[in-house]
Amino acid sequence: MMFAGIDVGSLTAEAVVLRNGDLLAHATMSVLPNPVDSAREVLGRALAEAHAAPAEIRYSISTGYGREKIVDAGLAQENVSEISCHGYGAHCLAPNVRTVIDIGGQDAKVIRLTPEGELQDFVMNDKCAAGTGHFLELMCRALDVTLDELGPLALQSRRPAEMSNRCSIYVETEVIHYLQRGVPKVDVAGGINRSMAERVLALVRRVKWESEVMLTGGVAKNPAVKAELEKMLGVRMRPVKIDPQIIGAYGAARLAQRKGGAS
Amino acid sequence: MIAMGCDIGSLFAKAAILEDDRLRASRIVRTTGNIGREIDALIDATLADAALTRDDLDLLVGAGAGADLVPGASFCENETTCLAAACAYFLPDVRLLIDIGGQSITALLLDDEGEIASLMRNDKCASGSGRFLEMMSRKLLIDITDIDAIVDQATAPVSISNQCAVFAESEAISHVNENETPADILAGICRAVANIVAAQCRRFGLAEHYTLTGGVARFRSVTDRLGDKLSGAHHRFPFDPRLATAIGAALLLDED
Numbered sequence: 125m126m127f128a129g130i131d132v133g134s135l136t137a138e139a140v141v142l143r144n145g146d147l148l149a150h151a152t153m154s155v156l157p158n159p160v161d162s163a164r165e166v167l168g169r170a171l172a173e174a175h176a177a178p179a180e181i182r183y184s185i186s187t188g189y190g191r192e193k194i195v196d197a198g199l200a201q202e203n204v205s206e207i208s209c210h211g212y213g214a215h216c217l218a219p220n221v222r223t224v225i226d227i228g229g230q231d232a233k234v235i236r237l238t239p240e241g242e243l244q245d246f247v248m249n250d251k252c253a254a255g256t257g258h259f260l261e262l263m264c265r266a267l268d269v270t271l272d273e274l275g276p277l278a279l280q281s282r283r284p285a286e287m288s289n290r291c292s293i294y295v296e297t298e299v300i301h302y303l304q305r306g307v308p309k310v311d312v313a314g315g316i317n318r319s320m321a322e323r324v325l326a327l328v329r330r331v332k333w334e335s336e337v338m339l340t341g342g343v344a345k346n347p348a349v350k351a352e353l354e355k356m357l358g359v360r361m362r363p364v365k366i367d368p369q370i371i372g373a374y375g376a377a378r379l380a381q382r383k384g385g386a387s
Numbered sequence: 388m389i390a391m392g393c394d395i396g397s398l399f400a401k402a403a404i405l406e407d408d409r410l411r412a413s414r415i416v417r418t419t420g421n422i423g424r425e426i427d428a429l430i431d432a433t434l435a436d437a438a439l440t441r442d443d444l445d446l447l448v449g450a451g452a453g454a455d456l457v458p459g460a461s462f463c464e465n466e467t468t469c470l471a472a473a474c475a476y477f478l479p480d481v482r483l484l485i486d487i488g489g490q491s492i493t494a495l496l497l498d499d500e501g502e503i504a505s506l507m508r509n510d511k512c513a514s515g516s517g518r519f520l521e522m523m524s525r526k527l528l529i530d531i532t533d534i535d536a537i538v539d540q541a542t543a544p545v546s547i548s549n550q551c552a553v554f555a556e557s558e559a560i561s562h563v564n565e566n567e568t569p570a571d572i573l574a575g576i577c578r579a580v581a582n583i584v585a586a587q588c589r590r591f592g593l594a595e596h597y598t599l600t601g602g603v604a605r606f607r608s609v610t611d612r613l614g615d616k617l618s619g620a621h622h623r624f625p626f627d628p629r630l631a632t633a634i635g636a637a638l639l640l641d642e643d
Contacts, residue, residue, distance in 0.1 A: 230554070252512070253553035262553065292553045293513035293522070294490065304420060 126176060127384060128184035129376025130163045130200055131209065132191070135229040137162040138373035139170035141181070142381055149174035150370050159190025160197045167199060183384020185209070185376040204379055206372050207235055207246050213375025214338050215241025218362045222334040225324060225353070226371070227343035229257040232324060236331045247330045253292040255323025257342050260349075262292055263316045266299045267309060271346075274313055278348035281314025295319060314348070321352035328357065336362045344368035389439065390446035392469065392636025393430065393460070395453030398489035398517070399602070400426055402433040403626075403633040404444075408476065412436035413630050418453075426456055448636040464639055466632050467495060467506055473635030474598060475501025478622045483594030485613075486631065487584060487603035489517040494588040507587060513552040515583030517602040520609070522552055523559050523576045527569045534573060538608035541574035550583055577608040584609075585616035598622045600631035 127142045132155060141149045151169035155162045163186060171178060186200035187209040195203050214224040215237055224235040231250035238244050253259050264274050278284075285302050289295045295316070302312045320343070339361045343349055345368060354360055366374060389411070394401045400418050404411040414433045418425055430447075434440060441447075441459070449457030450469045457463070466486075474484045474497060486493040491510035498504040513519050524531045545562045549555040555576070562572045580603065597619050603609050605628055614621050624631055 230557075251549075251554075252551045258553055258557075289511070291512045292551075293518060 125182050125385065126174070126180050127377050127380040128167060128170070128181045128200075129209065129373040129378070129380055130167055130184065130186045130188075130194060131206065131370075131372035131376060132159045132162045132166075132186070132188040132194070133228060133372075134189065134231075136369070137166040137188075138370045139163075139166040140370055140373040140377040141170045141174040141176060142377045143174070145381065147366060147374065148176075150367065150373065152367075152369060159188070160193050160199070163190075163194040163199050164197070183380045185380040185383075187372055187376045202380075202383065204376060207233065208243055209375035209379060210340070210372045211235045211237050211243050211375065212241055212379055213371040213373075214340065216375065216378045217365055217371075218336065218338060220336045221338045221362055223328070223331070223337045225328060225337065225339050227255070227257060227324060227339070227341040229261070229342060232256050232327055232341075234328050234331050234333065236333065245331050247327055249327055254290050254295070255320060255327060259292045259295075259320060259323075260316070260343065260346070262296055263299055266296050267303070267313060267316070269309075269313070271342075275317065275346035275348040277310055278313040278317040279351065280310045283311050284314030284318050285311045287315050287319040290319075290323065317346065317348040318352055320349050321356060324349070324353060325356050333357075335359050338362045338364060340364060340368045340371045342369050388445050389443055390448065390637040391430070391433065391444050392448050392450060392633035392638075393426065393457045394451040394466070394469070394630075394633040394636060395422070395426060395449065395456055396451045396489055396632075397491075399629065400429050400453070401630055401633040402429050403630050403637050404433055404437050404439065405634065405637040408638075410626055410634065411439070413627070413633070415627070415629055422453060422456055423458070426453075427458060430458075446637070446640075448639055450632050450636040464636055467493060467503060467508070469632045469635030469639065470600060471495055471497055471501060471503050471635070472638045473600075473624075473631045476635075476638050477625050478596075478598050480596045481594075481598045481622050483588070483591060483597040483617075483619070485584060485588055485597065485599050486601040487515070487517060487580075487599065487609075488601040489521075492516060492584055492587055493601075494591055496591050496594070505591065507590065509587055514550045515580050515587065519552045519555070520576065520580055520603060520606075522556055524573065526556055526559055527563070527573060529569060529573060534577070534606050535608050537570050538574045538577055540570040541568070543571050544574035544578055545572050547575045547579040550579075555579065574608065577606070578612050580609050581612035581616055584613055588617070593618050595619045596622055598624050600624050600628040602629050604628035
């Protein structure tokens with residue numbers, strides 16, 4: 125029996141196909157202007173990867189931008205908020221997780237879960253680029269490195285450069301000044317990642333966070349931000365067994381399985 | 388009495404020479420890297436414009452973020468004191484001064500003696516600052532000095548909902564991709580700047596007489612829209628509004 129979850133975000137769209145509870149296939153792509161088109165395309169790709177026909181999907185759930193329209197277009201039977209999908213996805217991967225830190229390209233969320241995986245509380249920053257993936261993208265441009273290179277570079281830093289600003293625009297100027305003054309790239313990268321972690325920490329502190337903690341979203345792939353956050357919180361992050369960028373779609377698919385499988 | 392005020396800001400350095408209350412000369416330069424040498428050159432060039440030498444100066448006052456870098460300064464004064472002094476001297480009726488600088492927004496509430504009764508300063512976030520406006524016009528390939536001429540051509544200003552400069556920039560780019568005209572996008576951005584500035588000054592309530600200084604005050608595309616948000620009469624600063632701090636510095640007397 126197969127189930128699907130579709131998550132259309134601000135920058136990327138993901139789809140997950142489950143068979144008998146196992147992750148059978150997933151797809152990720154950059155979004156198209158219309159969320160319904162993104163959903164159709166990304167689901168098509170995941171189904172192709174799974175060698176499955178649309179009719180074989182017993183139940184599917186959409187989440188993210190335009191999730192109602194995706195249901196109206198017949199691509200999903202139901203829509204659920206991204207926070208709930210995200211939380212449930214994390215719960216299914218690791219039932220002891222109580223706090224999910226999700227850092228995406230345009231926002232950052234911290235979700236608190238009950239032991240049953242239900243949503244207890246959440247905070248979100250989508251007003252300020254500091255502490256989101258966008259911040260790191262800007263800094264990578266200033267440092268002239270790729271996003272994938274930034275984390276490993278920062279891990280080599282022994283003396284991370286002190287960033288006195290919070291605003292992304294002003295930190296970018298600081299980064300340029302440090303480089304002009306000949307501060308090693310690794311230390312500037314270290315300072316960037318520490319600044320990022322500090323902003324995320326401020327958000328985490330706004331919910332009464334509890335262990336275990338899981339870090340998801342694109343930034344979870346940055347080992348330096350993860351290590352810095354672990355140091356600041358004094359806990360180890362629960363490892364994510366699947367691509368940390370597909371947790372929302374995975375949660376949607378697991379919810380589809382719970383709801384559709386029971387009916 | 389001949390005094391020079393030297394205001395070293397985050398993006399620009401400004402110098403003004405006052406002989407009593409007459410502006411003898413002024414200069415504004417963009418700072419790049421070697422700031423010490425740039426300030427020296429700025430002082431010399433401004434003195435040359437007024438056909439003066441350093442010996443003719445009774446007073447040299449440093450102000451702004453880099454005030455302590457002004458060589459040979461008689462003393463240094465913070466920016467808000469200078470702004471208040473300039474306002475009290477040239478615009479005695481004004482009770483609210485809003486300075487929109489390259490990296491800061493400052494609002495001063497002045498009492499009847501021209502002293503600062505209350506102040507708000509945001510230099511933590513680029514939202515609504517000169518830097519914000521500069522980023523957006525650069526993205527649209529528009530020279531910042533052409534803003535008013537371009538915005539005048541707007542027919543249907545877009546809405547910019549983000550306050551964060553980074554997100555607003557993405558929003559502006561998405562409007563470009565939707566084939567909105569640069570004039571309509573820029574008009575939307577000017578309105579956003581006005582809204583952000585007005586929101587930050589809201590706690591000061593309404594002042595019957597206000598003035599606007601700093602680089603952004605040069606653009607009526609912003610000041611007119613800000614005027615719609617602030618009730619009260621706008622008193623135009625009588626010189627280039629970027630010079631307000633430097634002029635105020637030159638008006639200050641050494642109290643030691």
